[in-house]
Amino acid sequence: MLKEGRRHGETDWDGQDGRARVRTEAMALRELAAAGVHVPVVYEEFDEQRHACLAVEDDGERTLEELVRVERLLSVRGALLLSAGVARLVAEVHEAGWAWRxxxxxxxxxxxxxxxxxxxxxxxxxxxVRGLSPWGSEGYASPEWLDPAADQSSCDLFALGVSCYQVLVGTRSFGATSSLRERSFNLQQTADLIEENTNAFHLGLVPYDSDDASVNLARLTVKVEGLRVEQCRREQQLDQPHEGNNDPA
Structure with missing residues (x-):
């Protein structure tokens, strides 16, 4: 796969243009690979008419976003394994001294x-590193995104949380088409119910009072899965455009 960063293309307020970003990626990939982090292989880096070009290994496979979109709601075990895997990806980048952003x-x-x-x-x-221009994607950017003095690794952790939520529920936790207050209320309600049932399970309260521990665990699993499905349904409703005639009178 060939990436091109254009000289003076998409120049930010700090002077970073497309060429600088491609060179940054080349350096990041090389240093991460040297630290033992599994990233796309850099084949060649060269300039073409003052533009930076980077030949890297083609990923050639589907992304996690595509997997979530197709499956819509993964099994609890599958979603947790994928979320843990993404967390390891971020941790390895940080251990190598880099922030993904x-x-x-x-x-x-x-x-x-x-x-x-x-x-x-x-x-x-x-x-x-401090004083960088903001970088990231809408919906995954942390509150300190606009703070030049922010620790960039903390921005990764916020994005990781949003990503794990997306894998578990099937949609992002922050969408431009829905009310953040309503979304937060739904999420808190689901979290409270999961905590309530988990506490009842540990204390052996009804309905987790069977003498057979496997029965209690199965009941808890069914309950949590039901709450997760309901949370997903609520998220999907919030992501739907509002009906009605919005034309001016």
Whole structure:
């Protein structure tokens, strides 16, 4: 796959243009690979008429976002395994001294046997760097996104949380078409019910009072899965456009 960063293309307020971002990605991929992090292989980096070009290994497989969109609602076990896998991807990047700055399911490739791989490091930077222009994707950017003094690794953790939520529920936790207050209320209500049932399970209260521990665990699993499906249904309703005639009178 060939990436091109244009000189003076998409120039930000700090002077970073497309060429600079491609060079940043090349450096990030090389340093991460040297640290033992599984990232696309850099084949060649060269300039073409003052534009930077980067030949990298083609991911050639579907992304985690595509998997979630097709499956819509994964099994609890499958969703948790994928979420844990994404968390490991972020942790490995941080352990290598880098911040990803664009963690999201679209930038995670799902390979054979569920092997995950991260892509797209145009906005990556060394942990501890300050004063960078904002970088990331709408819906995954953290509250400190606009703070030049923010720790960039914390931005990754916020995006990781949104990504895991998307894998578990089937939709992003923050959407432009719905009320954030209503979405937060639904999420808190679901979390409270899960906590309530988990506490009852640990205390052996009804309906988790069977002498057979496997029966109690099965009941809890069914209950939590039901709550997750209901949360997904609510999210889908919030993502639907409002009906009605909005034309001016």
């Amino acid at each position: 664009d963690c999201k399911p679209r930038n995670v490739v799902v390979g054979d046997h569920g092997v995950l791989r991260r892509i797209d490091f145009e906005g990556g930077c060394s942990i501890g």
